[in-house]
Each structure stands twice: as C-alpha cells, then as structure tokens.
Amino acid sequence: MRGSITTIALYNELLQVLSTSSLHKPHIKQVGSLYSLFSSSSSSTTQVDSSPNCFKGIAQSVILRCPQYFDKSKVQDFANASLKDLLSEISGLVPRLTRRVRRVSEPKPEDVLELLLGFELQCGKVGFDTRKVESLWGVFKWVSEKVEGFKHEPQSCEVMASMLVRVGLIREVDVLLSTMVSQGVLLGSGEIFCSYMVEMGFDLRDVKKATFEGVIRLLCRDGKIQEARDFVKEAMAFEIKPSNLVLNEVAYGYCEKKDFDDLMSFYAEIKCAPEVVAGNRVMHSLCSHFGTRRAEPYLQELELLGFNPDEVTFGIMIGWSYRERKLKNAFLYLSEMLRRHLNPHVCTYNALISGVFMEGMWKHAGEVFAEMVDTGTTPDLSTFRFLLAGYCKARQFDEAKRIVFDMASHGLIQLSSDEDPLTKAFMVLGFKPLAVTLKRDNDVGFAKTEFYDNLGNGLYLDTDLDEYEKRMTGILEDCMVPDYYSLIKKECTRGNLKGALVSADEMIRWGQDLSLSMISDLLKGLSASYSHTKEITSIVDKKLHLVNQVDQETLNFFAQAYGKKGLTHNTKIVVNGMIERHLKINNETCSALVKAFCKKGYFVYCKTYILNMILKLRSEPFGSMFCRFCCLIKSHLCYIAS
Structure with a gap:
C-alpha cells in the first residue's frame, strides 16, 4: 500500500461517493480534483501499520467501515466454491432469481443478466456488501468456466464491473475488463474504472493500455490538459508509451485552448510526434485562428519531431493560402507536395482552380484542370461547378459552354439537343431559367457593352449584375476550405446516410471538428433509419460531450x-x-x-x-x-x- 493510510482511506471514502453518482453527471470534475493527490501519494513507498487501532478520527472510522480495502483476510475466497454455495450467499437478496438459476443445469446468458440486474436493484436499496458482491463475481466466473460455449451479454459485464468497483474489488474488475477487451467487447463503464484506478494509486506498470487511455480521455474532455500531460509524463517514467489515441486527445485539448506553444513543448518533452489526423487538426486550427504565416513554423517544428505530413496537410495550407490571397505561397506548397510524390486531393485542385480565377488568371485554370486529370485525380461535380463559376465571372462563355458539354459527357447533368448550354450553365450555378441572359448591344456607341466575342460583337449580361458577381465570387470562395457541414446536411436531407458518414470522416481527416448541429443532424438521420446502430454508437463514443447536448x-x-x-x-x-x-x-x-x-x-x-x-x-x-x-x-x- 502506497503513501499515507489516512490519504488512502480518504480516497476510499470519496470513491464511495463517486461510485454512487449517475453515469451522466460530470464525475470527471470530481476525479480531476483528486488527481493531484494521486500524483503526490504515488511517489512514496513508506510501509506503515494498517490496523485500525493505529488511527484516529475519520481515518479510523473509514477503515472500520470499509475493512475490505485494508484487511484481505476478512474476504472469503470463493475460488473453489460450488455454484450452489455461491448462490446461497446471495439468495437472501434475490431469492426468486437465484432459484431460477439453480433449477437449470446450464444457465443461459439472459438468466445471468437478469440475476445481475435484480441483484443491483436490491443492493441499491439496502447497500452493496463486499462478501455478496464477491459471491456474485464467483457465479459470474463459474458459468463462464463451467458452461460450455457460454458468453456473457455485454450489459452483464458492465453491471458486474460496476458493482465490483463499488466495493473496491479493483483487481477483479481489471481481470474482467481484460477478458472482455480480448473478446472484442467494449464496456461503457471502463472509463469510470480507469478514473478509480488513478485515485487508488495503483502502480502504473499494472495499468492496462485501455485504462491509461481512458484516464487521458476523461481529463481532456474536462479541459484538464495540464493534468493529462503530467499523467502521460508519469506513465512514460514507467515505460508506458502513449498511443496515438492519447496523443490525439491531448492535441485536441490544446487546439481547443489555442495553446500551440505548450503543445509543441509537450511533443518535444515526450519525444513523440502526432499521427497525421491529429497533425492536420493542429494545422487547421493554427491556420483558422492565426493564419498560414504563423502556422508554417509549427509545421516545420512538427516535422523535426517526426511528423509526416500527407496530401491533406498541404491541402490545408494551400486552401488557407488562397483564402488569404497568397497565390505564390499556395503554388510553393503544391510544388513541395509534388516533390514528395504526394498526389493532391480533389479539394486541393478545386482550391487551386478557384484561386487562379480569383486572381484574374483564367487562362491557367485549364492547365490546372488538365494536370488534375493527368495525375489520375477524378474531378467531381464541385470541380466543374467551380470551372463554370470562374469562366462566367471572367465572361469567357465559350469556355463555360465547353464545360457544360464535359459535364454531360461525364453523366453529371442531362443536356438535351435543343437546350442552350449557356442557360444550362447558369442553372447549374443556381440561377433560375432566363434570370441571366447574354445579349448583343445594338445601340450606337455600344453603351451597354461589357465585353466582345471573337467576332467583335459587343455583348452584355441582362441581369442584376451585383447579384451575379456576388454569386460567382461566393461559389469560388466556398472551395478554399472544404465546406463539409453543407455536404453532411445535404446528404442527411436526401436520406443518403452513407454519404453523410463518408463526409463526416473526410471532415475529420481535414482537421475539422463535428459541431453540435452536425452531430444532431447525423444522429437524427441515423436514428430514423433504425439500421445504423453501430455508426450511432461510434459517434456517441467519440463525441459524448456533444451528444449530451443535442x-x-x-x-x-x-x-x-x-x-x-x-x-x-x-x-x-x-x-x-x-x-x-x-x-x-x-x-x-x-x-x-x-x-x-x-x-x-x-x-x-x-x-x-x-x-x-x-x-x-x-x-x-x-x-x-x-x-x-x-x-x-x-x-x-x-x-x-x-
């Protein structure tokens, strides 16, 4: 036993309160307040007499009330007990349910689950007794070992783990969690157990990977980034290397706080670099808050630490460079990407095309598009839409007509032989039919002429020019940084949930985060279909703090x-x-x-x-x-x- 017995006794008293809290309440705030106690108490190895008579006041009271934490001789060993003996220990609490299990030769998983649920309900009324919970644990293990092909329901494992934690049988919970993880069963109560492990001051070398990750996740979700950082450093002293999940959680926490200097010093201290998704999140956050000029030195520092940027990393820098009207920098990033033999993402090419149009260099847009096709990157509907907007903004309507024919040949639009391709182009860009028309200026002096065609005819647009320019510019600017929120919302509205999930994954890849409204749209769409429970559970696990706000x-x-x-x-x-x-x-x-x-x-x-x-x-x-x-x-x- 580590540290002062008085401190440990206080831990257990506090744990009794924490263990009775609802799973939906912010228990991590309580856990975080105890973290400092864990850090200080775990460093001592002083051995002391743990008998109750050696203590006074609250320490003596707690030890007398909770002897299972201190005197292991008072807990009976049920390892070799029969199922009948184990059930006899708990029959007083749930007589009907124990009789049902006893009467069958081979209990079924649902029988054991009902026994566990009934036991939990009764204990909620009269209190949790260590001996009885340990006997129930014996039943739980007996059926797993003695009944051929028996496999507990995931809910049974959660209920059992919860009760073991309540009475302080942490080692038993660790055995249970390890077994379930090896079987591919994930337990919702695992994170709570992780927190309790920290508070009870276990030697970190005994902590499983899932336990370590769970503690970090909880601390970061509560905004306690410094505590999470300190815990990672302490774990590394025990030769526990932080996983990508741990590094990602810490990185996301620092991004929320916009404290990138501290994040860099954290990576330098632990001599680890983030994996690409976390690195892209850092770069997107830097660019969106401070611009590319501030972001570039951080990218260089990350690379020195071992970070390997991918095509999306450079795509982020290119998109934000164009948003800042830094065309030269964008092409420098493109050159560096190609030098590293990375193929630009379709969103990067879209940004390049739009950026060229925005700088009035429409002649080079076709060159960028041709290179895109040559590298094997398939243009999407957005690519053609940006080309249309750019050519229409530059009044290059012959080029716009050519793009319409290309779209039709790719099957992206339907174009009949009697349709005017230019009218179709304006419709693709969101204008109503005949809202924009191209007319020849027949007045003397060409008073209305805006531009000339190849034959020298004076032409002008018959439309609201301010609205026209605003729409063209808006379309081109939208592609600088991918707008995944609109894509997700559109796919959910159409009922294309698979497409919405793909867009959500792409959004995270580009360093962006799902907002509350996106989570709400996704969950509403997925729930209405009743066939995407796995995807729902995945979103809930990743974004629990937002799910609780929908x-x-x-x-x-x-x-x-x-x-x-x-x-x-x-x-x-x-x-x-x-x-x-x-x-x-x-x-x-x-x-x-x-x-x-x-x-x-x-x-x-x-x-x-x-x-x-x-x-x-x-x-x-x-x-x-x-x-x-x-x-x-x-x-x-x-x-x-x-």
Whole structure:
C-alpha cells in the first residue's frame, strides 16, 4: 500500500461517493480534483501499520467501515466454491432469481443478466456488501468456466464491473475488463474504472493500455490538459508509451485552448510526434485562428519531431493560402507536395482552380484542370461547378459552354439537343431559367457593352449584375476550405446516410471538428433509419460531450433506434440522460423501451425501472403515467405471447 493510510482511506471514502453518482453527471470534475493527490501519494513507498487501532478520527472510522480495502483476510475466497454455495450467499437478496438459476443445469446468458440486474436493484436499496458482491463475481466466473460455449451479454459485464468497483474489488474488475477487451467487447463503464484506478494509486506498470487511455480521455474532455500531460509524463517514467489515441486527445485539448506553444513543448518533452489526423487538426486550427504565416513554423517544428505530413496537410495550407490571397505561397506548397510524390486531393485542385480565377488568371485554370486529370485525380461535380463559376465571372462563355458539354459527357447533368448550354450553365450555378441572359448591344456607341466575342460583337449580361458577381465570387470562395457541414446536411436531407458518414470522416481527416448541429443532424438521420446502430454508437463514443447536448427530438429518435434493436442498456442510458436534463420522453420512446425489456423477459426489472423513472419525471400525474406504462407492458406481453 502506497503513501499515507489516512490519504488512502480518504480516497476510499470519496470513491464511495463517486461510485454512487449517475453515469451522466460530470464525475470527471470530481476525479480531476483528486488527481493531484494521486500524483503526490504515488511517489512514496513508506510501509506503515494498517490496523485500525493505529488511527484516529475519520481515518479510523473509514477503515472500520470499509475493512475490505485494508484487511484481505476478512474476504472469503470463493475460488473453489460450488455454484450452489455461491448462490446461497446471495439468495437472501434475490431469492426468486437465484432459484431460477439453480433449477437449470446450464444457465443461459439472459438468466445471468437478469440475476445481475435484480441483484443491483436490491443492493441499491439496502447497500452493496463486499462478501455478496464477491459471491456474485464467483457465479459470474463459474458459468463462464463451467458452461460450455457460454458468453456473457455485454450489459452483464458492465453491471458486474460496476458493482465490483463499488466495493473496491479493483483487481477483479481489471481481470474482467481484460477478458472482455480480448473478446472484442467494449464496456461503457471502463472509463469510470480507469478514473478509480488513478485515485487508488495503483502502480502504473499494472495499468492496462485501455485504462491509461481512458484516464487521458476523461481529463481532456474536462479541459484538464495540464493534468493529462503530467499523467502521460508519469506513465512514460514507467515505460508506458502513449498511443496515438492519447496523443490525439491531448492535441485536441490544446487546439481547443489555442495553446500551440505548450503543445509543441509537450511533443518535444515526450519525444513523440502526432499521427497525421491529429497533425492536420493542429494545422487547421493554427491556420483558422492565426493564419498560414504563423502556422508554417509549427509545421516545420512538427516535422523535426517526426511528423509526416500527407496530401491533406498541404491541402490545408494551400486552401488557407488562397483564402488569404497568397497565390505564390499556395503554388510553393503544391510544388513541395509534388516533390514528395504526394498526389493532391480533389479539394486541393478545386482550391487551386478557384484561386487562379480569383486572381484574374483564367487562362491557367485549364492547365490546372488538365494536370488534375493527368495525375489520375477524378474531378467531381464541385470541380466543374467551380470551372463554370470562374469562366462566367471572367465572361469567357465559350469556355463555360465547353464545360457544360464535359459535364454531360461525364453523366453529371442531362443536356438535351435543343437546350442552350449557356442557360444550362447558369442553372447549374443556381440561377433560375432566363434570370441571366447574354445579349448583343445594338445601340450606337455600344453603351451597354461589357465585353466582345471573337467576332467583335459587343455583348452584355441582362441581369442584376451585383447579384451575379456576388454569386460567382461566393461559389469560388466556398472551395478554399472544404465546406463539409453543407455536404453532411445535404446528404442527411436526401436520406443518403452513407454519404453523410463518408463526409463526416473526410471532415475529420481535414482537421475539422463535428459541431453540435452536425452531430444532431447525423444522429437524427441515423436514428430514423433504425439500421445504423453501430455508426450511432461510434459517434456517441467519440463525441459524448456533444451528444449530451443535442435536442429533445433527436434524443427521442436516438432512444427509439436502440430500443427497436433490443439494446436495452443503451436505451436506458439515453433515457436517463433525458431525465436528468428534464426533457420530455414521448410515447414512442416509452414504447420502444418497454418493448425492448419485455422481448428479453426483464419484466420485474422493467417494472422497477419504470416506477423509478415515473418518480423522477413528475411531468404528468403519477396515475395516468403509470397506467400508460401498464398498458404498454400488457400490449407487448400479448404481442410476445401471440
């Protein structure tokens, strides 16, 4: 045992409070406040007498109340106990459920899950006893080892881990987490366990990779970047090398704070460089806040540390250079990219084409486009749109007509033989038919003439010229930095969720971050389809701090999607979060929740959970709400029976 026993005892007292907190409350703020205690206490190796008589006041009180933390002789070893003996230890709490498990020769995963849920509910009323939880852990292990082909439900693992943590059986949780990770099962409670490991002052050499990463993620999400940085350095002293996930979390935290000097010193201290996605995030943040002039020295410093920029890194620098009207710098970055044998991204070529037009060098736009095709980069609809806007801005309408024919040959638009290609070009650029027309100036003196064609005819545009110029310029400027938000919103509106997810991945690759509105649009679209639960879970895991802020309607869709897939635990987590934010849970969400519980046969747990939920909500009369839930349960029971 490390450090002062008094300090450790206080840890355990605080952990009791933390462990009873809701998973949706910002427990990391409490964890962060204890971090400094961990750092100082872990450095001491003094051995002291841990008997309760040696202490006074709060220390003695805590040790007497929680002997399992200090006197291991008082905890019975259930390693060799039979299933009957293990069930006997907990039968007083859940007699009906233990009888059910005892009567079958080979318990099923759903039987064990119901036992765990019932045990957790009862302990919530009378308190968690170490001996009984350890006996339940024995049951959990017994069925895994003795029943052939037995595999616990992921929710069973979470519930078991949560109860083990509550009573301080951390080593057992570590065994459980390691086993589940090796089986490819990810536990939502893993991060909480990681935090507790830190507070209890375990030797960092005993900490698993997932534990270390979880602690860093929690600290960074709470804005405690310095604490995360210190923890990384301390871990490295124990020869624990930070993974890309750890480096990414720290980098994102520093980007949020716009503290890039500290970020560079962090990389220099640990002698590690970020991987390309994190590096691109740093470069995008630098360019957007301070410009390319400030960003370039940081890129050079990152390369000295071992960072390998890719085509997107240079694409970011090119796009922002054009936005700053630094055409020469943009072509220097392009030259460097080609020197390194990197193929420019289609967005980079789009920016190059638009930048040339914006500088009035329309003749060179065709050269850039030709090089794009020669390098094997396939132009997209946006490429042709930028070419059209550029040529129309430069009044090169013959070139614009040629682009329209190219678009038709690529199958990007439909062009009939009797359609005017120039009118089609204006329509592609967002103008209504006949809103822009090209006319010949027949007046004496050519008073209206803006430009001349190849035959010397004076021509002019019959339209609102201010609106025309504004639209052309706006289209060209939009491509300087890829606008993935508009793409995601458009794909979600069309119902093309696969396209929206691809755009979201590309957005992250370009160093941009998903905003709250983007998360809301994605979750709403994915939830409405009821077939993208894996993608929903991925977004939730990455952007939990934003998911907890989305609107009521989206969360109801979200919970229904989980419920209809039978993911009761995920549904419950969403509903609990809505309750804590005092949001209205609609009838469809209630129905999905009840149906999910009933399909798995969790009738008793369903009733208890719903009653607790009704007491918390109090948003409508108790009687009517309870009757509504009873009707839901009855209808779903009848459906299952039929």
